[in-house]
Amino acid sequence: MKICLIGFGAVGQGVAKAISLKKENIRNKFNIDLKIVGVSDSSGSAINQDGLDEELLIDTKSKTNKVSNYPKYGEGNIQGIELLNVVDYDCLVEATPTNIKTGEPAKSLTLKAITDKKDVVTSNKGHLALFFKELIDKAKGNNVKFKFEASVGGAMPIINFSKNTLPSSKIESIAGILNGTTNFILSRMTTEGSSYKDTLEESQALGIAETDPTQDVEGIDAACKAVILANSILDIDCVYDDIEIEGISNISSEAIKLAKKEGYLIKLIAEISKDNLKVAPRLVKKNSPYSVEGTLNMATLKTDLAGNVTVVGKGAGSLETASAILTDVINVGKSKK
Amino acid sequence: MKICLIGFGAVGQGVAKAISLKKENIRNKFNIDLKIVGVSDSSGSAINQDGLDEELLIDTKSKTNKVSNYPKYGEGNIQGIELLNVVDYDCLVEATPTNIKTGEPAKSLTLKAITDKKDVVTSNKGHLALFFKELIDKAKGNNVKFKFEASVGGAMPIINFSKNTLPSSKIESIAGILNGTTNFILSRMTTEGSSYKDTLEESQALGIAETDPTQDVEGIDAACKAVILANSILDIDCVYDDIEIEGISNISSEAIKLAKKEGYLIKLIAEISKDNLKVAPRLVKKNSPYSVEGTLNMATLKTDLAGNVTVVGKGAGSLETASAILTDVINVGKSKK
Numbered sequence: 001m002k003i004c005l006i007g008f009g010a011v012g013q014g015v016a017k018a019i020s021l022k023k024e025n026i027r028n029k030f031n032i033d034l035k036i037v038g039v040s041d042s043s044g045s046a047i048n049q050d051g052l053d054e055e056l057l058i059d060t061k062s063k064t065n066k067v068s069n070y071p072k073y074g075e076g077n078i079q080g081i082e083l084l085n086v087v088d089y090d091c092l093v094e095a096t097p098t099n100i101k102t103g104e105p106a107k108s109l110t111l112k113a114i115t116d117k118k119d120v121v122t123s124n125k126g127h128l129a130l131f132f133k134e135l136i137d138k139a140k141g142n143n144v145k146f147k148f149e150a151s152v153g154g155a156m157p158i159i160n161f162s163k164n165t166l167p168s169s170k171i172e173s174i175a176g177i178l179n180g181t182t183n184f185i186l187s188r189m190t191t192e193g194s195s196y197k198d199t200l201e202e203s204q205a206l207g208i209a210e211t212d213p214t215q216d217v218e219g220i221d222a223a224c225k226a227v228i229l230a231n232s233i234l235d236i237d238c239v240y241d242d243i244e245i246e247g248i249s250n251i252s253s254e255a256i257k258l259a260k261k262e263g264y265l266i267k268l269i270a271e272i273s274k275d276n277l278k279v280a281p282r283l284v285k286k287n288s289p290y291s292v293e294g295t296l297n298m299a300t301l302k303t304d305l306a307g308n309v310t311v312v313g314k315g316a317g318s319l320e321t322a323s324a325i326l327t328d329v330i331n332v333g334k335s336k337k
Numbered sequence: 338m339k340i341c342l343i344g345f346g347a348v349g350q351g352v353a354k355a356i357s358l359k360k361e362n363i364r365n366k367f368n369i370d371l372k373i374v375g376v377s378d379s380s381g382s383a384i385n386q387d388g389l390d391e392e393l394l395i396d397t398k399s400k401t402n403k404v405s406n407y408p409k410y411g412e413g414n415i416q417g418i419e420l421l422n423v424v425d426y427d428c429l430v431e432a433t434p435t436n437i438k439t440g441e442p443a444k445s446l447t448l449k450a451i452t453d454k455k456d457v458v459t460s461n462k463g464h465l466a467l468f469f470k471e472l473i474d475k476a477k478g479n480n481v482k483f484k485f486e487a488s489v490g491g492a493m494p495i496i497n498f499s500k501n502t503l504p505s506s507k508i509e510s511i512a513g514i515l516n517g518t519t520n521f522i523l524s525r526m527t528t529e530g531s532s533y534k535d536t537l538e539e540s541q542a543l544g545i546a547e548t549d550p551t552q553d554v555e556g557i558d559a560a561c562k563a564v565i566l567a568n569s570i571l572d573i574d575c576v577y578d579d580i581e582i583e584g585i586s587n588i589s590s591e592a593i594k595l596a597k598k599e600g601y602l603i604k605l606i607a608e609i610s611k612d613n614l615k616v617a618p619r620l621v622k623k624n625s626p627y628s629v630e631g632t633l634n635m636a637t638l639k640t641d642l643a644g645n646v647t648v649v650g651k652g653a654g655s656l657e658t659a660s661a662i663l664t665d666v667i668n669v670g671k672s673k674k
């Protein structure tokens with residue numbers, strides 16, 4: 001199985017690392033031979049049809065910040081979507097940064113690969129939140145696989161879980177914490193009694209919140225994920241604009257203290273059902289499945305027979321997110337047997 | 338797919354109810370036609386090769402406490418294992434009470450069905466905790482399916498989750514709350530500050546703890562489940578006697594209060610790894626995945642790539658446990674296509 005990997009930041013490098021660690025095991029267990037034949041970042045590409053060395057890719061990137069400096073097989077002139085025309089691959093792993101305005105470059109990359117009858121695995125949220133139905137229909141029409149577990153919740157495997165593990169029950173709605181940064185901020189405000197502003201600054205210093213924290217703290221990231229879950233698990237045809245969004249930047253330490261006194265916590269909760277698409281701060285009970293702290297993500301599936309079933313996992317992290325991509329890649333490979 | 342159901346208490350009746358609610362849906366979605374052709378309780382049986390009416394089975398049982406009073410097709414003289422000789426079935430659903438001393442009647446029923454080349458789905462823990470390897474080997478040798486999701490954690494679908502959802506990661510160990518009754522007692526002692534004795538009595542009055550609570554409060558039930566997870570998920574060849582067990586009957590309200598003051602809760606935790614097979618009270622952090630209250634069960638899988646992934650669900654309940662059985666039945670049906 002020949003992988004073309006576009007986007008070589010933290011997630012892309014995690015994918016290379018995960019393949020390096022696991023390819024032997026995947027060959028033995030699933031009879032799938034994984035090989036990265038092309039990688040692109042903004043500097044250009046590295047291309048070798050016999051397979052690139054994963055550790056050398058990571059090493060080249062970390063030392064020079066340019067994958068095009070990969071010895072012998074670096075290409076300064078081929079980048080992004082152009083790579084898809086010159087490399088012979090089976091599955092595109094798309095790990096470019098999320099753009100919630102246009103969905104690019106993920107959208108063009110995905111449509112190009114699908115039209116060329118290639119399978120696609122992505123960790124990107126933007127194109128899914130804006131054009132879910134178009135992308136899924138295109139994949140179906142071209143009879144290729146299009147998988148996106150890593151786009152929601154990193155290593156909280158909620159999509160595969162919903163599809164594989166509960167066939168006897170109907171999933172009626174979903175509620176969950178889909179953003180690790182805001183969960184970290186709210187958790188710290190609760191344990192430390194600190195203000196939103198101070199806690200945000202602390203989170204930025206720790207590298208948990210970004211310099212421009214808007215996407216996280218205003219609920220945009222969680223809303224993108226909610227759209228993906230609504231479409232893929234509950235079959236609700238919706239886009240980003242259909243979600244009602246309220247972030248956490250107006251939450252005061254007084255509100256948190258008051259909630260705490262009554263046995264509650266304030267969490268940024270995504271609620272997803274046919275009648276309700278919302279991301280907003282909510283009171284949740286202490287020591288309930290919604291009470292998980294730090295950067296953890298969780299999602300509760302409300303089902304008719306099994307009751308509420310919850311999955312908790314790490315919402316971010318290079319190798320953790322890569323584990324979700326690798327699961328999708330393995331499942332694509334298994335489906336071809 | 339012809340089901341023979343042995344054991345018609347809360348779980349068995351839940352299975353009949355779940356099939357009644359879902360058979361239309363299962364036919365449409367999976368092209369599997371479910372039909373209960375035989376049911377046995379201690380009074381005898383009901384047998385009809387054209388299919389028994391699920392609601393009438395439940396009604397007969399609830400009004401007369403004897404399934405053998407089922408109109409026209411009741412049989413006072415055929416019971417338990419004898420039913421397997423007279424009914425033509427594809428899959429045994431074994432829902433008799435757990436016996437941790439002998440594993441009977443589950444063991445004999447399961448071995449008989451397997452030897453007769455029938456698939457088996459069980460909610461029973463006793464025979465699995467005592468004879469896991471023998472039963473699995475026998476099923477493999479006879480090329481039949483043997484599934485037991487419902488035996489651990491009711492509607493917390495940890496076994497199917499482990500097998501289907503995380504193919505990219507290695508599961509290195511498991512830790513979890515595998516008994517709902519003790520979790521309820523410890524949760525109430527924490528919120529109410531009440532003594533173990535008073536809280537146990539309250540739980541008995543509520544029908545959450547049994548009149549003889551030994552299996553729950555001494556950790557026996559959790560230990561059985563730990564053996565099943567050790568064997569089935571971690572491939573550790575062990576039996577009930579290999580588990581170190583300590584129950585909760587010595588936990589004082591003072592110990593709980595002290596823990597609480599420091600931000601901890603006391604939970605009955607099963608720890609399962611190659612080097613450690615133990616059920617014992619442990620301190621866990623407030624608002625961690627281990628902090629869930631009431632009768633909830635949870636299990637955290639510690640993996641190499643995906644980090645810690647947790648599943649939380651209802652550990653008991655007639656319909657919830659039946660949902661796990663039905664999932665196994667559907668998967669047996671799908672494997673025959």
